[in-house]
Amino acid sequence: MSRRADRRFMGRALELARLNYGLTGDNPSVGCVLVDPLGRIVGEGVTGEGGRPHAEQIALDDAGDRAALATAYVTLEPCRERSTGEDACSKRLIDAGIGRVVCAIADKHPKGAGGFAALRAAGIPVFVGLKQDDADVLYEDFFNLHG
Numbered sequence: 001m002s003r004r005a006d007r008r009f010m011g012r013a014l015e016l017a018r019l020n021y022g023l024t025g026d027n028p029s030v031g032c033v034l035v036d037p038l039g040r041i042v043g044e045g046v047t048g049e050g051g052r053p054h055a056e057q058i059a060l061d062d063a064g065d066r067a068a069l070a071t072a073y074v075t076l077e078p079c080r081e082r083s084t085g086e087d088a089c090s091k092r093l094i095d096a097g098i099g100r101v102v103c104a105i106a107d108k109h110p111k112g113a114g115g116f117a118a119l120r121a122a123g124i125p126v127f128v129g130l131k132q133d134d135a136d137v138l139y140e141d142f143f144n145l146h147g
């Protein structure tokens with residue numbers, strides 16, 4: 001996937017994240033777009049009102065089998081653990097066979113951090129920092145409250 005396409009899909013993920021900004025309780029509003037190797041969007045998600053389900057979970061459900069080998073564009077680092085005991089998004093992405101993960105920004109919240117490490121340990125290439133300036137603005141309040 002070209003750098004230009006990467007920027008376009010991350011732009012879409014940020015657009016999704018903004019849809020539920022302020023509506024997701026203690027959780028940040030995250031956007032996720034899954035794109036197959038041919039460049040087609042196969043799944044999209046935004047954090048649900050009140051904070052769940054998480055964006056990646058919705059996008060993966062949306063994509064089903066088409067998530068295999070897709071690139072996941074996520075506005076914030078996928079979670080490492082869930083307080084509810086459900087599967088974390090990093091595990092869900094690994095189990096779905098995602099081929100690559102592109103994120104705008106790392107999660108500075110101690111409970112959220114560690115998702116990148118889990119993905120990389122599973123052999124999935126992770127790129128962080130695409131459109132980070134936009135994500136900085138979007139998550140400024142979240143990091144100030146929880147960081």
Ligand SMILES: [Zn+2]
Nearest residue numbers: 054078079089
């Ligand atoms: Zn999550």
